[in-house]
Every structure is written in C-alpha cells, then in structure tokens.
Amino acid sequence: MNMKQTKGKTSNSRRACQAAAQALPALAMALAMLQPAQAAEPPKPAASSASAAKPATNPCGPENPCGPAKKKRKSKSSGSNPCGPANPCGPAKK
Amino acid sequence: MTAKQDQARLAEAALDAVQIPLYQAQRGRSMAQLALCGAARFEHWRHYPAADARDAVHGSQFYFHAHEQARGIGEHGHFHLFQRGAQPGTFHHLAALSVDALGRPLRWFTTNAWVTGEQWLAAPLLCHQLSHYTMVQRGRLAPLARWLQAMVRLHAQDLALLLQQRDAALARAARGRSLDALLQDRRLELLSEREISLARRLQDLTLTH
Numbered sequence: 001m002n003m004k005q006t007k008g009k010t011s012n013s014r015r016a017c018q019a020a021a022q023a024l025p026a027l028a029m030a031l032a033m034l035q036p037a038q039a040a041e042p043p044k045p046a047a048s049s050a051s052a053a054k055p056a057t058n059p060c061g062p063e064n065p066c067g068p069a070k071k072k073r074k075s076k077s078s079g080s081n082p083c084g085p086a087n088p089c090g091p092a093k094k
Numbered sequence: 095m096t097a098k099q100d101q102a103r104l105a106e107a108a109l110d111a112v113q114i115p116l117y118q119a120q121r122g123r124s125m126a127q128l129a130l131c132g133a134a135r136f137e138h139w140r141h142y143p144a145a146d147a148r149d150a151v152h153g154s155q156f157y158f159h160a161h162e163q164a165r166g167i168g169e170h171g172h173f174h175l176f177q178r179g180a181q182p183g184t185f186h187h188l189a190a191l192s193v194d195a196l197g198r199p200l201r202w203f204t205t206n207a208w209v210t211g212e213q214w215l216a217a218p219l220l221c222h223q224l225s226h227y228t229m230v231q232r233g234r235l236a237p238l239a240r241w242l243q244a245m246v247r248l249h250a251q252d253l254a255l256l257l258q259q260r261d262a263a264l265a266r267a268a269r270g271r272s273l274d275a276l277l278q279d280r281r282l283e284l285l286s287e288r289e290i291s292l293a294r295r296l297q298d299l300t301l302t303h
Contacts, residue, residue, distance in 0.1 A: 030119035036195030064211030
C-alpha cells in the first residue's frame, strides 16, 4: 500500500466516524417517532406445557437459564416426510 | 491485520451502529422490535428467534430474551452472544447486551458460567475473539446480526475490560475455592457490567481517527 492509499484510507475512516456521529441526532429523532416495543410478559398458561420458555422448561434446563438453544436434530423419518427428498414437491399435509 | 485495516473496520462498525437502527427507525421499526423476530408476544425467558440465530461459518450465535426482573434500569431485554468453542458442542458466552424498549443499547454485562452453561474461557482468550467477531444472517435477522457485530467491534476495548472485570470479580470471590466451584456458585450470577454511550464512543473514535 503506498502513502497515497494509506492516507486515503485514513481519511475515509475519519469521514465514516464523523458521518456516524453526525447521524446520531437523526437517529434520536427517528426513534422519538416510534412506539416502544411491547414489554415482556409471563407465558400464557395454555402454552406453558409444550413451548413456554420459562426457566423450568427452558431447552437448556433450569441449571443454565440463559444458555443457547440446542440444535434440533434431524428426524430419522425425514425420508417419508412429504416435503422431504422422497417427495420434494409434495403438498403439505392437512 | 494492520492498524489501518483495524481503523477501517472500526469505522465501518461505527457507521453500522448508527445507520442500521436509523434505517430501521425510518421504516417504523426499532432494533427492539426487530429482535422479537415478528413474534406477536414477548414472553419471559423465551428465546427470540426460537432456535437462536447461528452463523455456522463463523461459529457465532445469539438470541434475545428478557427475565421477569429487568437486568438494570430501563432494560427491555438483552442479547446473549456466544462463540462456538474448539471442542464440538462447546460454546463460550462473550457478553450480553441490554437494550431499552426502543432498542437503544444500555449496557454490556457478563455472567457466571452456570448461567449459560458455557465452557469457561479466561478473559485474554475471549478478548482475542472480540475484534474479529463476525455474525452473518440472511433475511430479516440480517440487519440485527450486522448491528450486533458492529456493537461488538465498536466496543471491543470496553468488552475486553468488562471480561477482565469478570475474572477479577471471580478472583475476589474465590477465598480458596476451586475455579469449578466458583463457576457453579449460584450466588454469583452477574459478574461485571458496563454502561454504553454510543455518542461518547463515536466522539472518542472521531478524535482518535
């Protein structure tokens, strides 16, 4: 990289940082127009048995309440799935 | 990577950290709304997205959630950021990022190993991964992933300090106990935290570039 390119890159970086800083007021104004996101609430009782993610039913268990989700293993019966390789264009089951 | 390339990467992160939420806000969405992945309800403890966002190429993973009690004033929820470990099936928790209900970043924090079930990695080894943290997603998670990537790169120095404080907090609590015992101590949950000011960070960057 020659001197000219280095200097160009440096000033590009500086310009990018300045542009980011200068965009902050616009961001603040745009955010002021938005509704706050909905607050978190307890899981619905009906859904709690199968899919609620409170610590007791967290896929990573209560021992690690903030652990990452475990990877879903592929079902062994995928060959008979209507959307699987055997029927790549099959209709969805009712 | 040269110092100049580092600067360019940092400058790109600075732009992403502002322009991505700005672009979304101009279209009526905040990063907090984006984090919910279109879900109709935001439920305690549930992961958003349900199976976490994973970048198989770079070994990074994240999800958003909230507890019954917010982690700090004004918190709407937080992102947990992970990096896949060297051994199959292992992962490390880099840090968590709290945001408010408009998706504005509030603070970074670290947790004890039992909280996420991570394989513990000392701060110097984790810090090494921060400056090249890469998270790529397709579809509607793409802007969120790129924004988180920008936040990590932009705050890499802060995060390095945060992780050192995490290890120091554990060392203070040790009192002769083994590391394994400390990592499973349920009384030790939140180990370090650091408030964020995007404006201040960008100001610092502008002065040093």
